[in-house]
Amino acid sequence: MDGTLVDTEPYWIDTEFELAARHGGRWSKEHALNLVGNSLIESGRYIREHMGIDLEPAEIVEQLLDGVVARVEQSVPWRPGARELLEALHQADVPCALVTMSYRRFVDPVLAWLPEDSFRAIVTGDTVSRGKPHPEPYEKAAAMLGVRPEDCLAIEDSNTGARSAESAGCTVLVVPNHVPVLDGPGRVFRDSLAGLDPAQLAELRGVS
Structure with missing residues (x-):
């Protein structure tokens, strides 16, 4: 988040x-x-x-x-293209999970600005025993969605988050923000989420 x-x-x-x-x-x-x-x-x-x-x-x-x-x-400072992509995924019936190390009492005020059904699963830092960079947060999110981590695309902006998603088996779309993120075999990079749609996300995972 x-x-x-x-x-x-x-x-x-x-x-x-x-x-x-x-x-x-x-x-x-x-x-x-x-x-x-x-x-x-x-x-x-x-x-x-x-x-x-x-x-x-x-x-x-x-x-x-x-x-x-x-x-x-x-005030919620949205990242460019983030809400638009989330809405497009919802319209395409793509199940989404929010995986954040922030606690639920911080997450709730952000979610209040979004449609209620934007996320089918929410994993926060106070609901896992081992946080990022451990794979547990992304493994838990995939299980809550009823899918394999290998079938998920994670969006991350930090090395810690990318390591968590990658070690769980997810493909990782890295959109760096405040800190540089290292390259890795399971990572693809973009400068922004602006202009991305569900079909392009599927291409990033190498699926049709």
């Missing part, structure tokens, strides 16, 4: 700097970008260590969510 459907990374980064200022910590844009694609609890551990604040990782996550949810409730 973050970085592919919506460009909320700036919301997270701004909230991280606010957290550092509020608790007397230190932070940098480099540290912030190191968190892109990570599970929230892992990000909380990283922030505790590198920001140098005396909060437990779970409390750090909750404070981050407070700040980001407040921003999303005011």
